[in-house]
Amino acid sequence: MNQEDNASNALLDQIVVVGRSVSSSSVELLCQALEQLPDGYTKTQCRDVVSVIASQGTRQHFLSVVDLWLEHELPIPPVALAWALRASSQTEKQRQQEQSLELVWTGPNPKKTPLRRIDQALLSLLNEAKESILLVTYASYKIPNIRKALLESIKRGVKVTLVVESHEKEDGNDSFPPLYAFGKELSSKAEVFFWPLANRERDENGHRGVLHVKCAIIDGKAMLLSSANLTGSAMTMNMELGVLIRGGNMPEQVERHLLSLQEYRILEENTNVERS
Numbered sequence: 001m002n003q004e005d006n007a008s009n010a011l012l013d014q015i016v017v018v019g020r021s022v023s024s025s026s027v028e029l030l031c032q033a034l035e036q037l038p039d040g041y042t043k044t045q046c047r048d049v050v051s052v053i054a055s056q057g058t059r060q061h062f063l064s065v066v067d068l069w070l071e072h073e074l075p076i077p078p079v080a081l082a083w084a085l086r087a088s089s090q091t092e093k094q095r096q097q098e099q100s101l102e103l104v105w106t107g108p109n110p111k112k113t114p115l116r117r118i119d120q121a122l123l124s125l126l127n128e129a130k131e132s133i134l135l136v137t138y139a140s141y142k143i144p145n146i147r148k149a150l151l152e153s154i155k156r157g158v159k160v161t162l163v164v165e166s167h168e169k170e171d172g173n174d175s176f177p178p179l180y181a182f183g184k185e186l187s188s189k190a191e192v193f194f195w196p197l198a199n200r201e202r203d204e205n206g207h208r209g210v211l212h213v214k215c216a217i218i219d220g221k222a223m224l225l226s227s228a229n230l231t232g233s234a235m236t237m238n239m240e241l242g243v244l245i246r247g248g249n250m251p252e253q254v255e256r257h258l259l260s261l262q263e264y265r266i267l268e269e270n271t272n273v274e275r276s
Contacts, residue, residue: 008074011072011076015088016088018085019087019089024093027086028089029052030053034081046069049066099250100247103243104116104118105242106234107240122235126152127153129153129158132219135161136162138213138214139230139231140231141180143181143235154186160190162182162187162192163213164193166194167194181231193262193270195268214227217251221252223251223255228240
């Protein structure tokens with residue numbers, strides 16, 4: 001790789017930094033200033049274009065681009081540099097719209113890192129829902145705030161689907177009802193599915209698989225995936241970690257997969273719930 005290639009790559013890297021760090025409105029201001037440079041522009045005139053930007057930090061980002069461009073005398077006219085900056089900014093804007101990731105955490109946080117608690121992230125998602133909520137959990141109890149948010153979502157016309165662990169036991173006796181924490185009203189208004197024991201594989205010791213998924217999918221566009229069950233302890237006391245995914249194809253992909261499990265009757269609807 002020759003010296004010009006190294007210089008070009010350094011400039012491209014800095015343009016990417018600008019796209020990630022600077023607002024699109026500031027990028028556009030600088031681009032317009034670059035495009036207005038006269039024929040036979042001087043290096044001083046080129047550096048002066050950043051004066052259209054008020055923020056000192058943003059000006060420094062732009063100066064890093066302009067200085068690399070001027071220092072190596074790259075054969076790139078101001079108009080081309082302006083469009084490279086626009087392309088970087090637009091690419092970053094679309095990337096943020098397509099998918100964003102946020103870590104969520106419940107448990108000790110001695111350095112007070114800026115991580116939202118899992119229950120806060122979940123409640124925020126439930127309150128945002130416009131069309132559908134698909135909630136999967138192994139265990140559920142002591143969740144009055146979540147139950148209330150789900151009921152409010154139903155009142156707004158949101159379709160709520162709950163996928164819960166089966167209450168069946170190997171000996172035929174019922175265990176603690178998995179829908180108890182959701183209450184009769186919510187259980188009767190939501191669609192409820194479970195994974196019957198008869199549909200589960202056994203290992204060589206006769207042990208069956210367990211529904212161990214914990215996730216919430218909102219409108220097919222956002223998904224909270226975490227280690228936390230829907231329990232009071234998991235939401236407030238346990239050490240739990242998760243990720244909130246907005247945009248991209250992952251939320252819809254997981255939703256389609258879970259719906260296919262319903263379609264092929266691997267997950268079966270709980271028809272014992274009285275509908276109101």
